[in-house]
Amino acid sequence: MKKIFTSLFILAILFACKSKVNTTSNDLTSNSEIIKKYANTINTADVKEHVYALASDAFEGRQTGERGQKMAAEYLVNQYKSFGISGINGSDNYYQYIPVDSLNKRSKNPSENVIAFIEGTENPNEILVISSHYDHEGIKNEKVYNGADDNASGTTAVLEIAQAFATAKKEGYGTKRSILFMNFTGEEKGLLGSKYFSNNPVYPLKNMVAGLNIDMIGRIGKERDPSDDNYVYVIGADRLSTELHEINEKANATYTHLELDYKFNALDDPNKFYNRSDHYNLAKNNIPIIFYFNGTHADYHKPTDTADKINLELLTKRAQLVFYTAWEIANRKDRLVVDKGSVLAHN
Numbered sequence: 001m002k003k004i005f006t007s008l009f010i011l012a013i014l015f016a017c018k019s020k021v022n023t024t025s026n027d028l029t030s031n032s033e034i035i036k037k038y039a040n041t042i043n044t045a046d047v048k049e050h051v052y053a054l055a056s057d058a059f060e061g062r063q064t065g066e067r068g069q070k071m072a073a074e075y076l077v078n079q080y081k082s083f084g085i086s087g088i089n090g091s092d093n094y095y096q097y098i099p100v101d102s103l104n105k106r107s108k109n110p111s112e113n114v115i116a117f118i119e120g121t122e123n124p125n126e127i128l129v130i131s132s133h134y135d136h137e138g139i140k141n142e143k144v145y146n147g148a149d150d151n152a153s154g155t156t157a158v159l160e161i162a163q164a165f166a167t168a169k170k171e172g173y174g175t176k177r178s179i180l181f182m183n184f185t186g187e188e189k190g191l192l193g194s195k196y197f198s199n200n201p202v203y204p205l206k207n208m209v210a211g212l213n214i215d216m217i218g219r220i221g222k223e224r225d226p227s228d229d230n231y232v233y234v235i236g237a238d239r240l241s242t243e244l245h246e247i248n249e250k251a252n253a254t255y256t257h258l259e260l261d262y263k264f265n266a267l268d269d270p271n272k273f274y275n276r277s278d279h280y281n282l283a284k285n286n287i288p289i290i291f292y293f294n295g296t297h298a299d300y301h302k303p304t305d306t307a308d309k310i311n312l313e314l315l316t317k318r319a320q321l322v323f324y325t326a327w328e329i330a331n332r333k334d335r336l337v338v339d340k341g342s343v344l345a346h347n
């Protein structure tokens, strides 16, 4: 999650001035044992392994363009390879290179989005996007900003969901539509990786049926009861497509039974979270999105956002919700209908 800098920056200036498959019945409810089997491959043991690896000191806070970010990228690529998932356009290249010029002087080195692709069995040109950012704040004052919740948690979820879909495909339950798994760089610098992708989309944006973006799902936010670990904030689901909202609701009611909290989906919410993570760069191109989020907390953007504080069971369950929603979008008979006005009209 990107911090809001603009208003703080203006305040600072003011102060400175002043002082100076294979079947046709793969939808959510008709094949529930099969779907559950693959959802349950998303488990706390795997989740723990990825969160602890991505948020380890070895990855040096994964700052865009720096060594730790590149090590994390390599970790992600190795995972996709081990799941048997190909890279861009079915190749063995998983990197979308972003030149320094496109990083707004926020990095002295180029950086990389990591992209993996599972081809659909019936409508391969229709693509569901499942995304997270994997960069974070790096090392400051000799302290590693591990970014376990922000956003090793979401990146872990994307890996686990990818593995579940890859396993399903191997066993004859490949999704009808294609799925594009993306781990963006440069998010903390201003959504730069997803912005670059939306300007250089690798696959046509008009073919992207929806985007499910996961940014911070391993903790309990400060506005929630600390003992209540059965919720997720859902943001954006109904803004472009009524169907998308309904699918997510149905997936949850059928399988995961989380409380779906829409507090931050209010159009007048001052936090403007809808504009503050990578999904926004898809939504502005009229691609319906859902942003899954746990809210901010005392360790947000602090070196204390560490892996030991992650609620592994909660992260697992939230990732399973994304999987179930994705399953329906990728397997339903018809492409999602975009029935609402442009996102730009709401901002």
Ligand SMILES: [Zn+2]
Residues within 6 Å of the ligand: 001, 002, 003, 150, 188, 301
């Ligand atoms: Zn962040």
